[in-house]
Amino acid sequence: SHPGVNLPRQRFCHPEDARAQLRQAIAFHERVFGSRPRGLWPSEGSVSDEALTLAASEGFVWAATDEGVLGRSLQMGFHRQADGTVSGGHELYRPHRFPGRGQGDPGISIFFRDHQLSDLIGFVYSRMEPHAAAQDLHQRIRAAGRSTGRSPAVVSVILDGENCWEYYPGNGREFLKSFYGLVARDSDLKAVTASEALELAPHGILTHVTPGSWINANFDVWIGAEEDNKAWDLVSDARDFFARNSLKPGLSSKKVSLAQEELWIAEGSDWCWWYGPEHSSAQDEEFDFLFRKHLSNIYRMLDASPPDELAVPLKRPKAWAVNVPPSGSIEPEIDGVVTNYFEWIGAGVYSPDYRYGSMHGGSLTEGHHIEALYYGYSERGLYLRLDLDEVFLKQHRDFEIRTSVDGEKPVRVHAPVVGGSLGPIEFWKGEEQPVPLPEGQQVQVALQRIFELYLDYSVLGSGPGRARLRLQVSLWAQELPLQVIPQEGWLTLELTKDLVSW
The missing domain is CATH 3.20.110.20 (7-stranded beta/alpha barrel)
Known part of the structure; x- marks a missing residue:
């Protein structure tokens, strides 16, 4: 549906299969609901x-x-x-x-x-x-x-x-x-x-409908990536094999019917949803194995040996979110910029995994806005830094960063951004209504190229060697949640006198 896409080795074009599957769907609907869709x-x-x-x-x-x-x-x-x-x-x-x-x-x-x-x-x-x-x-x-x-x-x-x-x-x-x-x-x-x-x-x-799907009005999720195209080539080979061999003498009609069913399953769109860089899940290996198994069954049902290439996984190993724990005490300046290279040396870093999603959201919901969360501590308190994607910052002048720290004294800090600048900070203690910010330097917030937050131990009711904290940072726009860090829900922090163990 656009000229720049890389195509598989051979074109897969079988409208007769699409028609047959539509007819099967109609028959199934009639059996289940008693009426034609x-x-x-x-x-x-x-x-x-x-x-x-x-x-x-x-x-x-x-x-x-x-x-x-x-x-x-x-x-x-x-x-x-x-x-x-x-x-x-x-x-x-x-x-x-x-x-x-x-x-x-x-x-x-x-x-x-x-x-x-x-x-x-x-x-x-x-x-x-x-x-x-x-x-x-x-x-x-x-x-x-x-x-x-x-x-x-x-x-x-x-x-x-x-x-x-x-x-x-x-x-x-x-x-x-x-x-x-x-x-x-x-x-x-x-x-x-x-x-x-x-x-x-x-x-x-409409006298003409531009070919496309519900994602970006094209087919990029299902074709073009190396894994996608390899999958299509394997389906094409199996389809050609079925056409050449399904009418061979001696094959039972039951086996041919089973081979055709396996072919239709392999033609389904769900397989290439998981291939390529866009989507991933904890079941990638199982999906990959099942796809190749369905293709292998086509050959087996037609009394042939499946090609050796069907034994080779198509899906590359996943890259999970990376969490590097802190290695030393830090005390950066809260000014919204990286003042110098060394001020965040020793901080922990949580890098989101953008291959994790099994579903596909739009520009407001796709959740690819936070590049990294840095976190660390000093003798005085807790430091957080959020690096936001440059495209997000250019496209969104109004948004909100919400930080929750769950510990002996749970606190929440809501930092609204209006027209690209920080607005009035909202501060919660427990489940109460927002309260005025503590006096002095107990809570510090800054945003320019990066977002930085400092929370004094006196605010948290914690300190080195005294408590375990849980941390969560979320990004909101138009009163809607866009992304949460970490993806799993919370980062757990053990405040020790020597180093932090996350």
Whole structure:
């Protein structure tokens, strides 16, 4: 979907497999629900003229994908304004009609989801108090609806299959209950199915849909990287082998059917989600093994020996977050810059792992904003330094850094940044309301190129040899959590008289 992508050794093009899998999906839906499906979210929201024409020919009335695909198709952007409305909302918040590629094609309606709203549910609201999250979503939907003026607005909120609810308190029950309660009491909003929405708003017309998926309106996650392309080449080889050998005399129809099922499994998009640099999980080795096992089974079911290359793992070893403990006492100047090379020598360093994510967020939620957290201590207190990504600092003039230290006297420091400069610092002791900052130099905060914070032991109620502390730093924007350090939740600090052991 763009000219710069590196392609596999051979092109994989089998629309007949896509059609067969759609038919299998329709049959499965009919068995389970007793009715034929009217619409579909294609794998990864991936669409093209060819894919939509194929889906329409199989009887689908509507399909859905991401707003980025609509933006590329219309050569326009959808920008969120300060009041919550969206420029271009008159196009985004209505279904569009794709008439097909030729005379006689049935055509299909397309919904383009609001990427930000969908990502907030998928990746952000789970970290917020459920009722506050529900209120935030409700207000954002209302603001989106104002983008079309007096015309009806169809705001599509669609998650790409990942089960985000396991990350919510109570599996999202309180969030959903609160949200739908707000919708039910709002006379301006109505929750509808996609089929119902087709009757509520006039359609736009798209004679061509730019090929793309729900991520960046292209296919880069699934193709182009060395691991991705190798996986596609292995699938191509297996598909060619199946075509040459599935009709050989002597093969049982059961074995051929099993080989075809293994092929369809290997053609699924989930495998190349895990290959390449974008995503990783603790189960990388298992996924890699399963992919190669499914491909091997194609050969085995057709009474052949799998190629030796299927024994070789495709996925490279993961790079976990790196945490280097402190090696000595420090006493840097709290001024928001690295005053000299030596002032943070001896500090501990936590470097986030940006291959860890199993899901994929957007610009507000992807969580690649913090480069490193430095931490250390002196005889007087605790020092923290946060290095923020330069791109984040340029794009976000308003954000907030929240530091929590859980110890004998739990404290929280909220440092708002307004227009690129530090605003009034908020300070908590325990679960109380914010209190005035302690007098003197007990709490010091600075931000220029880096963020620096000093907390005196008198504030923490701790000191060398006396306590264990837990530390957490989080980055927020627009009242939404973007990233937490450490990814695992907390860093634990043993304050010893000699050195700190994290």
